[in-house]
Amino acid sequence: xxxxxxxxxxxxxxxxxxxxxxxxxxxxxxxxxxxxxxxxxxxxxxxxxxxxxxxxxxxxxxxxxxxxxxxxxxxxxxxxxxxxxxxxxxxxxxxxxxxxxxxxxxxxxxxxxxxxxxxxxxxxxxxxxxxxxxxxxxxxxxxxxxxxxxxxxxxxxxxxxxxxxxxxxxxxxxxxxxxxxxxxxxxxxxxxxxxxxxxxxxxxxxxxxxxxxxxxxxxxxxxxxxxxxxxxxxxxxxxxxxxxxxxxxxxxxxxxxxxxxxxxxxxxxxxxxxxxxxxxxxxxxxxxxxxxxxxxxxxxxxxxxxxxxxxxxxxxxxxxxxxxxxxxxxxxxxxxxxxxxxxxxxxxxxxxxxxxxxxxxxxxxxxxxxxxx
Numbered sequence: 001x002x003x004x005x006x007x008x009x010x011x012x013x014x015x016x017x018x019x020x021x022x023x024x025x026x027x028x029x030x031x032x033x034x035x036x037x038x039x040x041x042x043x044x045x046x047x048x049x050x051x052x053x054x055x056x057x058x059x060x061x062x063x064x065x066x067x068x069x070x071x072x073x074x075x076x077x078x079x080x081x082x083x084x085x086x087x088x089x090x091x092x093x094x095x096x097x098x099x100x101x102x103x104x105x106x107x108x109x110x111x112x113x114x115x116x117x118x119x120x121x122x123x124x125x126x127x128x129x130x131x132x133x134x135x136x137x138x139x140x141x142x143x144x145x146x147x148x149x150x151x152x153x154x155x156x157x158x159x160x161x162x163x164x165x166x167x168x169x170x171x172x173x174x175x176x177x178x179x180x181x182x183x184x185x186x187x188x189x190x191x192x193x194x195x196x197x198x199x200x201x202x203x204x205x206x207x208x209x210x211x212x213x214x215x216x217x218x219x220x221x222x223x224x225x226x227x228x229x230x231x232x233x234x235x236x237x238x239x240x241x242x243x244x245x246x247x248x249x250x251x252x253x254x255x256x257x258x259x260x261x262x263x264x265x266x267x268x269x270x271x272x273x274x275x276x277x278x279x280x281x282x283x284x285x286x287x288x289x290x291x292x293x294x295x296x297x298x299x300x301x302x303x304x305x306x307x308x309x310x311x312x313x314x315x316x317x318x319x320x321x322x323x324x325x326x327x328x329x330x331x332x333x334x335x336x337x338x339x340x341x342x343x344x345x346x347x348x349x350x351x352x353x354x355x356x357x358x359x360x361x362x363x364x365x366x367x368x369x370x371x372x373x
Contacts, residue, residue: 002158003060007344008219010307011258011280015341019334019371021364022060022160022309024284024350029053031115031353039108039117040082040093042068044148046155054159058364061160063222069149069164070212075139092120102132106178115353123178127191133178134198137170138205142212149217163260164218166210166248170202171232171240172225181231188240203244210248214255221257222283223248227274228265234273242277249278260309264349267293267301275306285310286348287333289325295333308336309344312363317347317355323362330363334370345371 001009006020029050030037043066054061074080079098086092087109096105106123124130152162168176174184187195213221225232225241232241249259260281261274271282271293282302287295290313302308311333316326336343345367351360 003160004158007161010341010344015373017373019337019343019345019367020060021345021367022062023347024063026050026065028351028353028355042066044068046152048155051155057360059360061156062163064152064162067152070145071143073141078136078139097136099132099135101135102128104129104132122180127194130191130194130198134201138201140205142209144212146216161220163220163222164213164216166213166221166223168225169206169241169244170199176226199240207247210251214252214257219258220260221252222260222262224262227263227270229268229270230266234269237273245277267291267298271298271301275302281307281309283309284349286313289313290315291348295336299336299339304340305342307342307344309346310348311345313348314352317351317359319356326359327366330366331370337371337373
């Protein structure tokens, strides 16, 4: 079986010949090749160099991180602009939204040491700011660009499966883009009515995107808010996001799509709540030593039917981590196949910048040797 066949067989509840192996190498690849990457622009063409590296190295592909498979249009009275500038010689990107209710803006600054864009300015400080965001996002419309998706599929071929991304929920946008964790938590107490109205309005708009993705050629739709049970514990998820996620998943399942949810933080409680919402797969699962559950505990919380995709925490990819610890954790993850085939060998989130390239190939070989059914 090739990588594409192995991945899809797991989603169909079948048993592949070998545990599927796939990695998100994008961030690592950008840093290794010193490629610039711009959060303000989407990739309209496949990242051929990145895909070719996956093929050459024998690594399954699945995430087209900065790709755009649909376009977004805002209402006539909403003006959204992106401004690139420099602060003390360092690149910074600012997103501005102007509406009849007011204006908001947020900024991210380049951090060469981590090869990432850090938050330099959150965009929402007042209750009125929250209403501005809700007004702007609730009036968006979406147009398909399945030609772009097909171009990625054609480029990847049998070397993997191209997931289509739904992106964040309303709460995900607030936590990760516009407010941050602390301010969002205060808002649940200080502005509960405005927060509820904003979350419900934005999520209703995102369901329009879900309906569009339901017509796409993609087999698997990935979504999530960078879930971590210390940020969004089950009680918080139940209050602010569960009905929305259940509806997203229901609509996609109704047309035969599979769903993966990105869980890249604390796992205890998070795996169960996403499973109970109806998702097929937990992506980016990060067990010990960086995570809070062992592989066996992940399976116990996931139950027999939920796909676990992940397995090797970011710290173990780095050259200063003992190679024996890396290999032991890969094999420990692969041993879960003895319970059932609902398993994908992956990184816990991403292979991080600075990772030892040899470990990518070592994991590939370990999967072939220890991942056979």
